[in-house]
Amino acid sequence: MKNSIIWKLIFTAVIMAWAVLSLFPIKDTDFRDYVLAEPVDNAAEFNELVEEADSRVTENYPFVAALRDTANEKKVNLHDQYFPHIKMVREPNLQRANKIITDYLYQQSRGKLHLGLDLDGGVSLVLSIDAEQDPNAQNVRLEKAVEIISGRINALGVAEPLIRPIPPNRIEVQLPGVDLQQNPELIVNLVKAARLDFRTGHRYLRPNSDPNRGPIDNVGDLKSLPLNPGNPNGPSAMYEVLADERTDAKTGETTIVKYWVKKIPEAHGDIIDEAYIDMSTGSPMVGFTTTSEGSEIMKNMTQRIVDENASTRTDELLVVVLDGELESAATVQSAISRNGQITGNYSQDEVIQLVSALNNPLEFALKVDQMQEVGPSLAKDAQDASISAAMYGAIAVVAFMVIYYLFSGVVAVVSVSLSLVIVLGVLAGVGATLSLPGIAALVLTMGMAVDANILIFERIREELVAGKSIKNALKIGYDKALSTIVDANVTTMITAVILFVLGVGPVKGFGLTLAVGIGASVFAALIISRALLEIIVHGGIAEKVIPNFSIQKGLGIKSLNFLGKRKPAFICSWALVLAGVVAIFIAKDDIMGIDFRGGAEVVFEFDPGSKDTLEIAAIEDMAVANELGEVIPVFQSEIGQNIERLRIQVDSEEGRTEALVNAMLATFPNAELVKVSENVIGAAVSDQIVFNAIESIAFALIGILLYVALRFEIGYGVGAVVATIHDVLMSIGLFVILGQFLGIGSGQFTAPMVAAVLMIVGYSINDTIVVFDRIREELELNPSMKLFDVINRAISLTLSRTLLTSITTFVAAFALFIFGVGVVTDFALVFLIGIVTGTFSSIFIASPVFYAWHKGDRKHVTDHEYAKPTYEWEAGSKRATKESDSDKTSGAPA
Incomplete structure (x- = not known):
């Protein structure tokens, strides 16, 4: 066996062993x-x-x-x-x-893959801004508090939380997979105010006596003391006693060290720009950088301490106080400006929590009003149906690949299946939470992951048709496909990285999942699939067992005049986009679900013996029968108590809650339902998340434009960006038209729809780059061919790959749409539309935009092409001479 095959197998074995070990234990x-x-x-x-x-x-x-x-x-x-x-x-x-x-x-x-709120429930907290603590707390914006709590939860590693405001002054937080009895500090760190002060102080020396007050040794005691202990008659200020706990590194003994700390701060926490974990000394500390204005404040403050200590020998200290408690008291050796540290007797967890609090400071503390365990928001039969739908989708992809590519399809399925194990292993390693839309996304990822295999197989097929031997066809096919695979996945990876870096909440989570999926699928195609194919080919198995290597057949597509149909296709396509925009405007009051616009919440008590009749599926059927719109029912019970309640969320339409109560009483008369409370609830998907998603997509498109412009040429980048914008707008518009006017799907946007739209961005870019890569190659291979004909030829040569990839992803999404329920159905419908629009746009939007950008002249392409980087596998390739041409000179129809 060749050395190249051996190292691929060893590398694969190591990665797979790590991924499998990362998944265990699967259950708690x-x-x-x-x-x-x-x-x-x-x-x-x-x-x-x-x-x-x-x-x-x-x-x-x-x-x-x-x-x-x-x-x-x-x-x-x-x-x-x-x-x-x-x-x-x-x-x-x-x-x-x-x-x-x-x-x-x-x-x-605990099991390494945690289930989300929809599958396994979790813990629900209701927090309120404590107006009794400080009257000014009423002026705190609730949206700002929600944003801060979101930042703290994400920093503490809790994935897929649900956070929504409950006006006027409460916040609901639902956390999957959290045991508050095991980790009670989580609540403390969520609700603490994190008011940070920088003060000055001195080491506390207990006086022998104080004729007025007696010994002063209690934390919080106040006294007016001279600013300079060496000058008792000098200026004075109010000081308080604060304590620091210290542990002897050798004996483990804990001692309390007290300080006199000036009551009035020198500076506040708003001078900190960012806090982070600092391990430079080997022990965890809190490092921080200051703002530009804060840098000057910090420099002046610390320089004054240094100067006074040098001139008066006062031993003045810089003291950090958080929420009234001493965190650090340090001797200042030199002035600090931009960077600083908060040192203390911290554990790693305490440093993480302190950094989280400092990066998300809350001016006023919150208090916990309610704390409940909540059941899954998705009914058991709905869970089973959607998980079965995911299995059907995976089976459909497997069946198609095996039927079409025979033994080679088996190789692709094996490699893609192993790539899914890698994805799950990485997600388990980072503590991800697996929700039902996440499972659906994995199935769609599987459909998309066969893309690289199909691209390679189609290249090998071309070489076999050209008369190459199986061994040569395999090598040349991989060599030719490699550049396209890299370009297509780098552009998608740019999207993933930008979503992860700039995104918050579900946008950041999707960016991580997308990036992991890209890396795993490329690894599977270039390493696992190739190793298996090389074993088959070089071992002589292909000729003996599988005649013609089972990938020699193609779709038989000849060169077609796609570009000639660009104008009517372009007009019809953008007219449909316009129709979608109009539909969104007409139905604007109905297209946003409770996740986006909030609503109302009704809480019922019920007879425990009747819970079997109050199934979530039955409640959802009741809502449909009574035309109550979207409802989200969940069961909750007070932690530590054996009292269970039913909570139902509905939209905020006038009279909706009254209609809900009446319908529930009529539908479930034996449940002895009693309405306990009714509240207004805010949106779970905040305006910030929506804006952040749009902003992230915008930056991703800019990143793609720059990469494609440098790797290819600016015209390609413009075509790719226009096609992606087209796909997103058309997918959203058609989803609304189908749901709101034709009754196919709900036509309402919920939180998982954000991920569905982001998936379309990744899919659209990948498809477009494959076509562009072939256009560039054909320009080099056919120096005398006109640009019009080159584009048509490139589209025709990649059409089989485009259609095959679309079919595999389509059958996976279609299975989810047919057999799934609820949000999974909508999730699949959005992606079904995206697959069709993505395939269409790579042919009739991206390529015509590129052609129009260069005015149909191939010399214009050459003149505007940047000196692109040459990859190792392209070394030695000769760039062909390019000639000017246009529609007129080619005689091609417009």
Whole structure:
């Protein structure tokens, strides 16, 4: 076996082993069972500790907390005595060390892929701005508070949260896969105000006596002291006692160090531009950069401290105070301006939480009004139906590839299946949450992932038709396809990276998933598929078992005059886009779902024995029968209580909640329903997320334009951008027309629709670049051919690949549309439209725009072409001489 094949197999085996290991455990393991199965030192002693912790467990006091608290009380270091094999930064503080170990073990016991709110429910919190704490808190904008809470949750690694305002002063937060009993600090970090002050102070020295007040040694005590301790008669200011907890690195003993800290701050947290985790000293600290104005404030403040310490020997300190508690007291050796550090006795988790709070400062603290467990928002039968639809879609892709490409199709299916394992492994590694639209997106990714394989197979087929041997056809096919695969996926990767870097919430999550999918599919096509094909070809299996290597047949498409039909196609296409825009304007009051425009929420109590009749599917059927529009029913129960309620969200149309209550009472008379409350709810998808998605797409299009302009030529970039804009507008418009006027789909936009539109962007670019890459190649191969004919030839040569890729993705999306339910159906419908428009635009929009940009003259292409980079596999290729031509000289029809 050739060395090149061996290293591909080894590399593949390593990647696959890592991906599979990243997925396990797939399901959560009981924490007690998990720790008992872990290898431990002093097993008998550890079992005694477990038994003692068992005796303390209650419904509201889980085993993980009981084990940690028992170890703390017995002065037992779990790491040193039982789990020394777990690598961790040395933590001398016993309580923190034990928390780090139990948190680590708890996370290891959980399944690596978490299910979203629609599949598995989660925890719901209702937070409110505490107006009693400070009357000015009423002036805080609720939207700003929602934005800050979103930033904190995302920084803490909770994926796919639902966050919506409840006017006038409350916020609902739903978190999938979070155990608040195991991680109560999460709530504390969500609701803390994070008011940061930079102050000055001195080391506290307890006086022997104070005739007026006695010994001053309580935190919070106030006293007027001289600014310069060496000059008792000098100017004075109000100081307070604040304390810092320090742990001896050798003994682990904790001591309290107190400071006199000036009451009035020198500066506030608004001078910080960004906080980050700083590991430069080997221990976690908080690093920060200041704003341009803050840099000058920080420089003046620290320079004054340095100068006064040098002249008066006052030993003045720079003190950082967060929410009234001392975080750091440091000696200033030299002036600080742009960058600084907040040092303290922090664990890694504490630094992460502090950085999150500083980057998302909330002026006023929040309080927790309600805390419930919520059930899945999607009914069990709906879950089963949509998961079955995903399976049907995957089976359809497999069947098509095997039927059309025979044994080669089997190779493609194997490589694509392995790429999906890689995608899931990466998502599990980053702690992603898998929702039902996410599963649907993976199926569509599978349909799109065969694109590279189809491109390669079609290139090999061309070489076989040209009379090449199987071995040569395989090598040449890969060599020719490589440039196109790189260009197509680099442009899509630009989109993914920009969405991830600039996006927030679901936009950022989609960017990550898209980037991982691109990398995995390219790896599968160029490494896995090639290794398998090379084994088949060089092992002689192809000639003996599979006649003609089973990819020699094509669609038989000859050169067609696509460009000649560009004007009527262009006019009809943009007329349809205009019709979609008009439809959106006409139906503007109905196209936005509850996720986007908010609505109302009604909470019911019910007879627990009748819950079987209150199935989510039955409630949704009731809503359809009574024309109540979109409804989102979920069950919730107070944490620590055995009380369950039904919460139903509806749109905000006048009289809707009253109609809902009446319909529920009439439909479920035996459930003993009682309306408990009714609230107005805000949008789960904020204006910021919508604006951010549009902004990210705009920057992605600019990035694509620049890349294509540098890699190809500016005309190609303009064509690609125009085609992408066309596809997005047409897909949205047709979705509204079909749903609002023809009754196909809901015609309403929900949160997953953001991801569906972003998928269209990626699909459209990929398809267009394949055609453009072939145009560029044909310009080089046919130096005397006119531009009009070159474009027609390039489209014809890539049409089989375009249609085959569209078919595989279409059958996957069609299965989701036919067999799925609810949001999955709409998700699939949007993408079905996107597939058709993307295929159409690569032929009748992108290519004609490129042709018109150069006025039909191939010399214009040459004159405006940048000196593109030459990839290694293109080294030695000769660029052909290009001649001027136009429609008139070619005699081609307009």
